[in-house]
Amino acid sequence: MVTGSRRSRTLRRVHRKTPGGVTRIMYVKRIPQAAKCRICGDVLKGVPRARAKQFHSMSKTEKRPSRPFGGQLCSSCMRLEMIKRARMIK
Amino acid sequence: MIEVGSLCMKIAGREAGRICVVIDVLDNKFVLIDGQVRRKKCNINHVEATGKVLKLEKNASHEDVVSALKEEGIEVVEPKPKQKAPRAVKEAPVKEKKTETKKEAKAAKKEAKAEKPKAKKVKKE
Numbered sequence: 001m002v003t004g005s006r007r008s009r010t011l012r013r014v015h016r017k018t019p020g021g022v023t024r025i026m027y028v029k030r031i032p033q034a035a036k037c038r039i040c041g042d043v044l045k046g047v048p049r050a051r052a053k054q055f056h057s058m059s060k061t062e063k064r065p066s067r068p069f070g071g072q073l074c075s076s077c078m079r080l081e082m083i084k085r086a087r088m089i090k
Numbered sequence: 091m092i093e094v095g096s097l098c099m100k101i102a103g104r105e106a107g108r109i110c111v112v113i114d115v116l117d118n119k120f121v122l123i124d125g126q127v128r129r130k131k132c133n134i135n136h137v138e139a140t141g142k143v144l145k146l147e148k149n150a151s152h153e154d155v156v157s158a159l160k161e162e163g164i165e166v167v168e169p170k171p172k173q174k175a176p177r178a179v180k181e182a183p184v185k186e187k188k189t190e191t192k193k194e195a196k197a198a199k200k201e202a203k204a205e206k207p208k209a210k211k212v213k214k215e
Contacts, residue, residue, distance in 0.1 A: 066104045067102075067103055067104045067106055068104075068106050068107050075102070078106060079101045079102060079106070082099060082100075082101035082102075082106050082107055082138065083101055083138045085099065085107065086098070086099035086101065086138040086139070086140050087138075087140070087141075089097070089099070089109075089140040089142070090140075090142075
């Protein structure tokens with residue numbers, strides 16, 4: 001039987017073929033949920049699904065779009081926000 | 091409505107939220123803008139008019155636009171021109187020229203070898 005920590009479902013189970021030709025179960029860390037828009041809840045494009053450790057090795061431009069609210073709001077919600085600001089100018 | 095001199099805000103892309111002025115209406119799709127953004131052609135859908143219209147001529151220069159915006163209380167920060175740092179020049183490592191001929195070098199090695207073991211063999215008294 002596998003070790004106790006591997007009997008929980010925190011780790012994902014992946015069936016992989018070993019070089020010997022036998023399929024074995026590999027225990028893989030789960031990928032976090034995709035980033036979502038704070039207003040409409042849509043999945044954000046241009047924001048990778050990765051663990052924090054992988055984020056560390058990425059450059060700033062790889063992590064989020066370079067527009068205002070990039071990585072927080074989707075582009076259409078950001079546009080509505082900017083239209084609001086434009087109408088505030090008097 | 092968008093016309094020459096109308097004060098706008100960019101609402102799309104990385105320059106979203108910056109204020110600009112329409113300098114020229116190219117056709118029913120594109121306008122020429124200047125101000126807090128770089129002077130460029132821009133889709134009308136990417137620009138939101140604020141309703142204000144500044145007194146500017148068609149194809150006004152960047153300086154005129156900046157001064158007109160300043161009267162409205164809008165500062166334009168000029169981007170710093172990129173200054174190229176002087177490239178560090180690597181100094182080529184100076185190689186010591188071998189003046190000795192092969193025969194001399196061999197002789198020198200032999201001498202060094204002969205001297206070393208002698209030094210080691212000195213017994214402690």
